[in-house]
Amino acid sequence: xxxxxxxxxxxxxxxxxxxxxxxxxxxxxxxxxxxxxxxxxxxxxxxxxxxxxxxxxxxxxxxxxxxxxxxxxxxxxxxxxxxxxxxxxxxxxxxxxxxxxxxxxxxxxxxxxxxxxxxxxxxxxxxxxxxxxxxxxxxxxxxxxxxxxxxxxxxxxxxxxxxxxxxxxxxxxxxxxxxxxxxxxxxxxxxxxxxxxxxxxxxxxxxxxxxxxxxxxxxxxxxx
Ligand SMILES: Cc1cc2nc3c(=O)[nH]c(=O)nc-3n(C[C@H](O)[C@H](O)[C@H](O)COP(=O)(O)O)c2cc1C
Numbered sequence: 001x002x003x004x005x006x007x008x009x010x011x012x013x014x015x016x017x018x019x020x021x022x023x024x025x026x027x028x029x030x031x032x033x034x035x036x037x038x039x040x041x042x043x044x045x046x047x048x049x050x051x052x053x054x055x056x057x058x059x060x061x062x063x064x065x066x067x068x069x070x071x072x073x074x075x076x077x078x079x080x081x082x083x084x085x086x087x088x089x090x091x092x093x094x095x096x097x098x099x100x101x102x103x104x105x106x107x108x109x110x111x112x113x114x115x116x117x118x119x120x121x122x123x124x125x126x127x128x129x130x131x132x133x134x135x136x137x138x139x140x141x142x143x144x145x146x147x148x149x150x151x152x153x154x155x156x157x158x159x160x161x162x163x164x165x166x167x168x169x170x171x172x173x174x175x176x177x178x179x180x181x182x183x184x185x186x187x188x189x190x191x192x193x194x195x196x197x198x199x200x201x202x203x204x205x206x207x208x209x210x211x212x213x214x215x216x217x218x219x220x221x222x223x224x
Pocket of ligand 1: 016017090091093094137139
């Protein structure tokens with residue numbers, strides 16, 4: 001059994017998103033999964049270019065984006081995996097650009113434009129694949145709720161749910177952003193509060209990431 005964990009943060013070591021993915025990876029490894037953390041920002045690629053090759057009748061069963069660039073092997077690994085976990089910081093209320101581009105190209109080839117005789121959308125994939133989004137953000141939980149983050153960020157979770165049959169989400173709020181807040185022009189943040197969140201809340205979020213992935217791994221094993 002295989003799991004891919006996609007890091008949609010440009011920061012590849014020690015920072016929030018990748019740390020949560022590493023915790024998630026532990027849960028999957030304990031269940032015997034072969035795992036890989038893939039750093040999107042190490043690759044050069046673009047989002048969906050609307051070529052519609054994946055929608056051609058001759059290609060519809062391929063389930064993969066046919067435009068070739070650095071993302072191609074990552075998309076292949078994602079589709080071959082039994083579990084997909086995508087972690088992203090929130091940038092301007094959305095996943096990062098690279099995460100978004102990855103999701104467009106993962107989702108579109110398995111998005112059906114076909115309906116049955118009752119007008120219901122026909123699924124392209126007939127096997128459930130457990131998936132999850134892990135989001136990290138500056139916003140505290142109450143502010144994130146007020147500015148509609150659960151709806152904005154929930155779009156990709158809903159797409160995963162619709163296309164792959166199963167999705168969960170974990171939000172890590174009020175994350176620690178700079179190594180030393182004193183060096184930055186950023187007085188809207190209270191550094192002591194951020195340190196407290198880093199030292200008390202973030203370990204709880206790490207535990208949630210571990211538990212989330214253990215749960216998804218168990219689902220994937222049960223689906224076998
Ligand atoms: C370009 C940019 C835009 C950001 N926009 C938001 C935002 O809209 N809302 C928010 O809560 N945090 C925002 N942040 C903060 C990051 O989401 C947060 O620090 C995140 O935990 C960083 O993840 P990382 O440590 O894995 O890189 C932004 C950060 C950057 C660099």
